[in-house]
Amino acid sequence: MNIGVLGTGAVGCAVATRLVELGHIVVMGTRDVANPKAHEWVTSVGAKRGARVGTFAESAAHAALVINATAGVGALEALRLAGDRHLHGKVLVDIANPLDVSHGWPPTLSVCNTDSLGEQIQRAFPEVMVVKALNTMNADVMVHPARLGEDHTTFIAGNDAEAKATVADLLRSFGWRSILDVGGIEAARGLEAYVLLWLSMRSAQETNAFNIKIVRS
């Protein structure tokens, strides 16, 4: 599949690399095509496998499916640069968290409780099928879930059932076996707010290499 990964940070690189390994043709989208992190990524995966760098708009235009791995506070602007006409009718996997680090550590959320980044994106791009996914863990866990000691849970939320099925298939190809659909895109409120607990858990455990598993009776 042709996939656009918007963002050149740890999440963008991890997801883009995994997608290339799985045979997808990936264009990593960046604000500045001279961004050395994007070119290091192309070098690391090998351009011969179809991996290349483009603007946000080139990445989205290339893609059948777009992944938002930008820093959450810049996500809406990045998506505007990607362009509504290049996103129109496509599935957008929103991994971003609206973390505001401008007031120090730990971060707060720039939107929460009565709204979420996922909802903001869906409202700004009503013809895009936004699916919130993978924002509840570290980048390595996202793409290599089997590296943890046992099965654990990831979540999807979005308004379009077919888009969620597409994303669930993609997650299964990463190795995910426990995928819980928590409802419409408004469920992004809980998925994003959970990150405040995740940050505390990370500090307490002094590791990023963890996730949660749902245990039932």
Next chain:
Amino acid sequence: MNIGVLGTGAVGCAVATRLVELGHIVVMGTRDVANPKAHEWVTSVGAKRGARVGTFAESAAHAALVINATAGVGALEALRLAGDRHLHGKVLVDIANPLDVSHGWPPTLSVCNTDSLGEQIQRAFPEVMVVKALNTMNADVMVHPARLGEDHTTFIAGNDAEAKATVADLLRSFGWRSILDVGGIEAARGLEAYVLLWLSMRSAQETNAFNIKIVRS
């Protein structure tokens, strides 16, 4: 131990019952001592075991340890009625969630992100050792963790290490084996915000009988 349980709802009754079963002397605190739910609780556990009903102030005065199981939006008022002089120097286990249902379902939080109910209580009662605990699950799971299929995780947060050790002991007496200390009382932000995700998980799974387990590498 003499324990005061503030609140007569499902959480207050479940916790108070479990404490009586474990041999503690419990006074359930209520705004209105004629509250039929409180008296039904006394009947259900048997007054001969020391269980009785009192005002918030009588409950707190009786207690060596106080448990806040009130509805979150009324918690600060309930604690003021309990009285600073009756709470002074004691451990206060804060189970409450600041759920605001005034705008319909699903609820939002009346405080979140840059503050939390746990922190509000700690600020309002600086001489009380507030420990946020048990707010991340259904009442039955709180007091009977072994009823779920396998081990799972509960959290504690608070500024006083000795108070957290006391609460951890109490949780172990309920059957908890995996207790993660996530830091100072400011970690209540994450614990309370997680409830937004919990509500989505509950809807998706159509059951209250679940919790999360931390899975590590």
